[in-house]
Amino acid sequence: MTSSRARLAVLASGGGSNLQAIHDDLGARAHEAPATLALVVSDRISAGALTRAADWQVPAVPLPKERNHALGELLAEHDITHIALAGYLRLIPADVVRAFHGRMLNVHPALLPAFGGPGMYGQRVHDAVLRAGARITGPTVHFVSEHFDEGAIIAQWPVPVRSDDSAASLAARVLAVEHRVYPWCIAAVTAGQISLGADGTVQGRPAYDFDLFAPEPRHRHPFAG
Numbered sequence: 001m002t003s004s005r006a007r008l009a010v011l012a013s014g015g016g017s018n019l020q021a022i023h024d025d026l027g028a029r030a031h032e033a034p035a036t037l038a039l040v041v042s043d044r045i046s047a048g049a050l051t052r053a054a055d056w057q058v059p060a061v062p063l064p065k066e067r068n069h070a071l072g073e074l075l076a077e078h079d080i081t082h083i084a085l086a087g088y089l090r091l092i093p094a095d096v097v098r099a100f101h102g103r104m105l106n107v108h109p110a111l112l113p114a115f116g117g118p119g120m121y122g123q124r125v126h127d128a129v130l131r132a133g134a135r136i137t138g139p140t141v142h143f144v145s146e147h148f149d150e151g152a153i154i155a156q157w158p159v160p161v162r163s164d165d166s167a168a169s170l171a172a173r174v175l176a177v178e179h180r181v182y183p184w185c186i187a188a189v190t191a192g193q194i195s196l197g198a199d200g201t202v203q204g205r206p207a208y209d210f211d212l213f214a215p216e217p218r219h220r221h222p223f224a225g
Contacts, residue, residue, distance in 0.1 A: 006035040006190035009080040011088040012042055016049030017175065018086035018107065018182055023056060025183030034191035039078045041071070043090040065090060072096045082190050084182070085144065089121060097146050102196035104144040105189060107182045109174045111156055112140040116149030126167040126174070135161050137170065139178040141185040143196050152202050154185050154194060 008026075010019050019040065026033045040053035045062040053060035059078060063071060072095055075083070083104040085092070097104065108116055110125045115137075120128065129137045138159040145151035157177050161170060188194040197203045 005033065006081045007038040007079050008035040008082050008084060008186065008190060009039040009041060009075055009078065010037065010049070010084045010086050011090075011092075012040065012049035012086040013044055013047060013089040014049065014087045016040075016047065016052045016086065018178060019049050019052060021179035022084060022086070022183050022186060023052070025187065029187065034187055035082065039075070039080055041074065041088075043068070043088070049086070063090075069093060072099065075100075082186075083144075084186050086182075087122070092144065094146055097144060100144075102143060103189070105154070105182075105186060106142055106144050106149075106151070107178050108140045108142065108149055109137075109171065109178065110140065111136065111138050111158070112142065112149055112153060116140075118148050120149070123167050123171060126171045129161065129170065130165065130167060137161055137174060139174055139181055141182055143202070152196055152200055154189070154202055155181055157181050 010022060012019050023037055026035060026037060037056070037058050040049055040058055040060045041063050042050050043063055043065055045064065047062075050060040050062060061074060063074065068090055071093055075096065081103060083100050085104070085106040092104075108125070109122070110116065110120075110129060114134070115125050115128050126137075136158045138157045140156045141154045142149070143151040143154065159170075159174050159177055185194070193204055195203045
């Protein structure tokens, strides 16, 4: 690992399946990986994400809600340059959001700006999609701003809603796509291929790789020409 690599912190509240996807993607890139997984933080001491990190010998730190204010200090202690939120349910302190402007990403399990905002996370999102009768959903990767789910959008990928879907079945298919899209976006941002411009727009969008993004690589993106 070279010193020029970004130092990535992943913040997760749950089992860490997106964390696993990020770890695996960086490992697969080997010496070409633009980032090192340098820290995993969870607001839940029993979170599976912390166990995964410990197994990889990555610093794994529980940060209960009463110490949420100490997040900035913890990130500085580990020389973190970029942050990825992976199902992290705790509000990020405003000073951290400002300090990591353009260097903090989140993945949301719906096509923003629909089905976003305070209280819209996890199963609640998929329930809302089904209640609304939406025919397309899917993950959105975006830069984090000081407002819930309103940061500039980096990438989205459509997932059809089936007539027999439950919230659980829909969630599983969206999550499978998250595991492909999110690591790709993290790599692109930490490599400097994608950035947040001074005007608040996303700069430098590399072409999507259909084989990488699609859950079933032989099937083209439904909106592809």
